[in-house]
Amino acid sequence: xxxxxxxxxxxxxxxxxxxxxxxxxxxxxxxYKEHGKKIWLIHTEAPEELKGKGAxxxxxxxxxxxxxxxxxKLIPLCPLVAAYLKRHPEWDxxxxxxxxxx
Numbered sequence: 001x002x003x004x005x006x007x008x009x010x011x012x013x014x015x016x017x018x019x020x021x022x023x024x025x026x027x028x029x030x031x032y033k034e035h036g037k038k039i040w041l042i043h044t045e046a047p048e049e050l051k052g053k054g055a056x057x058x059x060x061x062x063x064x065x066x067x068x069x070x071x072x073k074l075i076p077l078c079p080l081v082a083a084y085l086k087r088h089p090e091w092d093x094x095x096x097x098x099x100x101x102x
Contacts, residue, residue: 005058010066019066021059028055030063030078038096039072044080060084068094075099 004023011020018029028046032039041063046056060081067074073096076082085091092100 001058001061002054005054005062008058010059010062012066019059019063021055021062023050023055026050026055028059030059030081032063034072037072038075039067040075041078041081044078056080057084064091064094073097073099 005021008021008023011022013020013029016029017033018031020027020029026047026049028044028050030044031042033042034040044056044060046059050056061084064074066072072094074091074094075096076085076099085095
């Protein structure tokens, strides 16, 4: 994760059903669905102004950390999250059994 994002807080917007990372005037987010201790990550989006600057990667990494720290299991539906997980198999530990093999 780019250093500029390290101290930015991840917000779990339960009303909007998305994890958000505010970078200046812009917000990168991941839409999610939650049931019990399972979280489905559905769609990741970064505004044009943040594309190519690592903001989407930062929100993914912070969201995965949140999922692990809070005892959830992940079901990745978002292609960007899925691609990240393929490059970082160490996160397989938080995958729900229904999402394996990934």
